[in-house]
Amino acid sequence: MNDRTENLLLALPGILLLGLAFFLPIAQMLMLSISGPDGPTLAHFARFLSDPYYLNILWRTVRLSLLITVICALIGFPLAYIMTKVGPTARLWLVVIVILPLMTSVVVRTFGWMVLLSRSGMIPEILRDMGLVGRSFALMQTEAAIVIGMVQVLLPFMTLSILGVLTRIDGRLEEAARTMGCSFLQTIRTVVLPLALPGIVAGSLLCFTLSASSFVTPNLLGGTRIQVLAASIYKSVTATPDWPFAAAQAVILFVGILLVLVPYIKLTGTRHG
Amino acid sequence: MVRAVPGWLRIAGYVFVVLTALILLAPLIVVVGVSLSESQFIAFPPNGLSLRWYQEVLSSNAYLNAGWISIQIALMVTLLATLIGGAAAIAIHRRQLPFSDLLATVFLSPLVLPTIIYAIGMLMFWSSVFGPVSPLVLALSHTVIALPYVVRTTLAVLEESDPYLEEAARTMGANRLQRLWFVVVPQCIPGLAAGAFFAFNISFDEAVLSLFLRGPTLTTLPVQIYGQLEFSPDPSVAAVSTIMIALTIVLIFVIDRMLGLTRFASA
Numbered sequence: 001m002n003d004r005t006e007n008l009l010l011a012l013p014g015i016l017l018l019g020l021a022f023f024l025p026i027a028q029m030l031m032l033s034i035s036g037p038d039g040p041t042l043a044h045f046a047r048f049l050s051d052p053y054y055l056n057i058l059w060r061t062v063r064l065s066l067l068i069t070v071i072c073a074l075i076g077f078p079l080a081y082i083m084t085k086v087g088p089t090a091r092l093w094l095v096v097i098v099i100l101p102l103m104t105s106v107v108v109r110t111f112g113w114m115v116l117l118s119r120s121g122m123i124p125e126i127l128r129d130m131g132l133v134g135r136s137f138a139l140m141q142t143e144a145a146i147v148i149g150m151v152q153v154l155l156p157f158m159t160l161s162i163l164g165v166l167t168r169i170d171g172r173l174e175e176a177a178r179t180m181g182c183s184f185l186q187t188i189r190t191v192v193l194p195l196a197l198p199g200i201v202a203g204s205l206l207c208f209t210l211s212a213s214s215f216v217t218p219n220l221l222g223g224t225r226i227q228v229l230a231a232s233i234y235k236s237v238t239a240t241p242d243w244p245f246a247a248a249q250a251v252i253l254f255v256g257i258l259l260v261l262v263p264y265i266k267l268t269g270t271r272h273g
Numbered sequence: 274m275v276r277a278v279p280g281w282l283r284i285a286g287y288v289f290v291v292l293t294a295l296i297l298l299a300p301l302i303v304v305v306g307v308s309l310s311e312s313q314f315i316a317f318p319p320n321g322l323s324l325r326w327y328q329e330v331l332s333s334n335a336y337l338n339a340g341w342i343s344i345q346i347a348l349m350v351t352l353l354a355t356l357i358g359g360a361a362a363i364a365i366h367r368r369q370l371p372f373s374d375l376l377a378t379v380f381l382s383p384l385v386l387p388t389i390i391y392a393i394g395m396l397m398f399w400s401s402v403f404g405p406v407s408p409l410v411l412a413l414s415h416t417v418i419a420l421p422y423v424v425r426t427t428l429a430v431l432e433e434s435d436p437y438l439e440e441a442a443r444t445m446g447a448n449r450l451q452r453l454w455f456v457v458v459p460q461c462i463p464g465l466a467a468g469a470f471f472a473f474n475i476s477f478d479e480a481v482l483s484l485f486l487r488g489p490t491l492t493t494l495p496v497q498i499y500g501q502l503e504f505s506p507d508p509s510v511a512a513v514s515t516i517m518i519a520l521t522i523v524l525i526f527v528i529d530r531m532l533g534l535t536r537f538a539s540a
Contacts, residue, residue, distance in 0.1 A: 006449055007364040014361035014380060014420065017353075021413045022383060025394035032397055079293055082286055095534050096525065097294045103521045104301060105478035107495045108514040111502055112300020115307055115317050122303075122317055152296055184278050213387030216480050220502055230389050237485065243397055250390045257387065 033247035044248035054232070058252070061229040064143060064218075065211040068150045072207045073200055075151070076158035080199075081192065083159075084166045102156035110217045113149040114140070117221065141223035149217045154210055158203040165199030166192075205264055209257050229253050301518055308511035315508055326512040336513055339497035342408065343477055346493065349412040350419055350476035355469045357416070358423030362464070363457055365424070366431040377428075384421040391418070392485035399486075406486045411493075414486060415476040422475065423468030430464030463532060470528050474521070 034040045048054045083094045101109060116123050117139040127133045139145050169192065177187040215230035222228070227235070229249060236246035278286075303317045311321030330336050358380075364370060365377050383391065395414050399406055442456045458465075480495040487496050494517065501510045528534060 001449065003367075003369050006453075007367055007370050010360040011364035011370065011376060013357045014424075015376075017357060017413065017417065017420070018379060018383075021395070022391070022417045025398035026386070026391065027394075028398040028401070029390070029394035075293055078286075078289060082290055092529075092534060094290070094294075097297055099525060099534065100518075100521060101297050101301060103474050103478070103525065104518055105480060105495045105498075105514075107478075107480050107498045107502070108304060108517055109300045111498065111506070111510060111514055112303040114502065114506075115303050115315055116299060118315075120316070152300060155293075155297060184282065209385075209387060213389050215389060216484075216499065220499075230387075233389060233393065234484075237393060237396065246393055247397065250393050253387065254390050261385065 029247045029250060032244050033251045035244055044245045045252070047245065048248060048252060054249075057227050057229055057232050058256075060143070060226070061212055062256070064146060064150070064228065065208050068147055068154060068211045069204050069207040071147070071151050072155050072158040073204055076155055076162050076203060077193075077196065077200060079155075080159050080162035080166050081188075081196075083163055098156045098159050101152065102160075106153055106214075106216050109153060110149055110220045113145070113152070113217075113221060117145050117148070140221065141225060143222065143226060145221040146218045146226065146228075149221045150211050150214065153214070153217055154207045157206050157210065161203035161206060162196055162199040165196050165202075169195050201264065205261060208260060212257060213253060304511050304514045304518065306511075307508050308515040310508045310511075313507065315506055315511065326508040327516075329509045330512045330516070333509065335492075335497060336494075336509070339492050339494045340513075342492065343494040346408060346412045346415065347473050347476040349409075350415040351469050351473045353412065353416045354419040354423050354472040355465055358420045358468060358472075359427050359458075359461055359465050361420075362424045362427035362431060363453075363461065366428055377424075380424045381421045383418050388418060388479075388481045389485075392482045395482065396485045406488055406491060408491055411483060411486045411491060412476075414482045415479055416472075418479070418482070419468075419472035419475045422471035423465070426467040426471065427461050427464035430461055434460040467528075467532055470524060474524060477520070478517075 033044060034042060036043055048058075079094075079098075083091055086094065115121055118124075119138055119140065121139075124133070124137055124139050128135065128137060139148075173191055173195070174187050177191045178184075182190065213230050215228065215234050218226070218228045219231045219234070222231075230253065233246050233249045233253070236242050236249060306317045306319050307315050308326055309322050309324070310316060310319035311323040311325070312319075361376075361380055365373055365380065367373075370376060391414070395410075396406070399410050403410075438460070439452055439456050442452045447455065478495060479493075480499055483493040483496045484499060487493075492500075494513065498510055498513060501507075525534065
C-alpha cells in the first residue's frame with residue numbers, strides 16, 4: 001500500500017456518503033424541476049415566474065431576508081466588539097448567552113416567540129399598556145413577527161462570524177489611532193470597521209442565506225397568509241403534493257442564493273491569491 | 274492620555290448588551306416559565322407553579338417515542354460523522370491526493386446549500402429509488418449536514434499539529450496503521466471531540482430534514498413539537514422544550530470543561 005491508497009481509503013467513506021446521499025439527490029431534484037409529462041420542460045419555472053402570487057412570495061422573501069440581515073449586522077457588530085473588550089469572565093458569559101440560543105432547536109425558540117407575541121402575550125400587552133398601539137393590535141401573523149423571530153435565530157451566527165475576525169485584529173492598531181488623535185468613534189469607523197469587514201460580509205451572507213431558506217420560524221410566526229419561498233416549497237411538497245413544482249421553486253431559491261454568494265467567493269478568492 | 278471610551282458611550286454599551294442578552298434569552302426564559310404553569314393554557318408569566326406538565330410528558334407515549342428516536346439518530350449521526358469526517362480531514366490535511374483542494378470544497382459544500390433544498394432532494398431521491406424513508410436514511414442525511422463541522426474542527430486542529438511527528442514514527446519503524454492510530458488520531462482528538470458535539474447537537478435539534486423525511490413511525494422530538502405548535506399547543510410542549518434546553522445547557526457545560534467554550538465558539 002502506498003500513501004495515496006491510504007489517503008484514498010480514508011476519504012472514501014465520506015466521498016461515497018456525499019455522492020450517494022448529497023450530490024445524487026440534488027441532481028435528481030434538478031432533473032425533476034425540468035421534468036414534464038412529455039419530456040423536459042421549463043413550465044414549472046414559467047408558472048412560478050408568471051404568477052403574481054408567487055412573485056409576491058419571492059419579493060417578500062428577499063425583502064425580509066435583507067431587513068433581517070441588516071438588523072443582525074447592526075446588533076451583531078457592536079455586540080462582538082464589546083465581547084472582545086470585556087474581561088475573560090464577562091466574555092465567557094456573553095459567549096454562553098450567544099451560544100445557548102444557537103444550540104437550542106429553532107422549533108423551541110420559535111415557540112417562545114409565539115408565546116411572547118401572541119394576542120394576549122407579553123409584548124403586545126406592554127405596547128398596549130404604554131398606549132403606543134390600539135386595542136386591536138396584533139403581532140402574530142405579521143411580517144414584524146417573522147423579523148423579530150428570525151433576528152433572534154440568526155444573531156448568534158452574525159455575532160460569531162464578526163467575533164472571529166475581531167479577535168484577530170491587532171489591538172495596537174486601535175491604540176495607535178487613538179494616540180494619533182482619533183476619537184473613540186473615529187477609531188471604530190476608520191480602523192476597526194474596515195478590518196472587521198470580512199467578518200461582517202461573511203456573517204451577512206450566512207444570515208441572508210439562512211433567512212431566505214428558513215421556513216420553520218416564518219411558518220409558525222407568519223401563519224399561512226404570509227408565506228415565504230421556503231414555506232411555499234414545503235407546502236408544494238406536503239399539502240399539494242406537486243414535486244416538480246417544489247423542485248423548481250427550490251432551484252429558484254438556490255439560484256437566488258448563488259447570485260448573492262458567487263461574487264463574494266470570487267472576491268475573497270482573489271484576495272487570498 | 275485620552276479617555277479609553279467616553280462615559281456616555283460606556284453606559285450605552287451596558288444598556289445595549291443587557292437588551293441584546295434579553296432578546297437572545299427571552300424565548301428560552303418564556304418556554305421555561307410556561308412549562309411550570311399550573312393552568313391548562315399557555316401563559317407567561319405562568320399562573321401558579323406546578324410540575325404537572327413534566328408528568329404529562331413523561332407519561333406520553335408520543336413524546337417518549339419521539340425522544341427515543343431523536344436520541345438514537347443523534348448518537349448514530351455523532352458516530353458516523355466523527356468517523357467519516359475525521360478520516361476525510363486527515364486525508365485532506367496530508368495533501369497527497371491529486372485533488373485535495375477540490376476534496377476540501379466538496380466536504381464543506383453541505384454548509385453552503387440551504388437545508389431545505391437538500392431536504393427536498395433527499396425526499397425525492399430516496400422515496401423514488403428505495404421507497405419509504407427509514408431511520409437510517411434520516412441519520413445519513415443528518416450526517417451529511419454535520420460532516421462539514423467535523424471536517425472543519427479536525428482540520429483546524431491538524432493545521433496546528435507537528436508534521437514531523439508522523440515522519441519520526443515512520444523512521445522508528447511504525448507501520449501505517451500504527452502511525453495513524455498512535456500518532457495522527459491522538460492529535461486530532463480535540464477537533465474530533467468538538468466535531469462530535471456539533472454533530473450530536475445538529476442532529477438532535479434539526480427540524481427541516483426531519484420534517485421532510487418524517488413518517489408515521491419516524492417522528493423526532495423537534496418534529497413532534499412542531500406538529501403540536503401548528504395545531505393545539507398546551508404547556509406540555511413547553512415542558513419538552515425545557516428538557517431540550519436543559520440538555521443544551523449540559524452540553525455547553527461539558528464542552529466548556531473539555532475544550533473551553535471560547536475556543537469552541539471560534540471554531
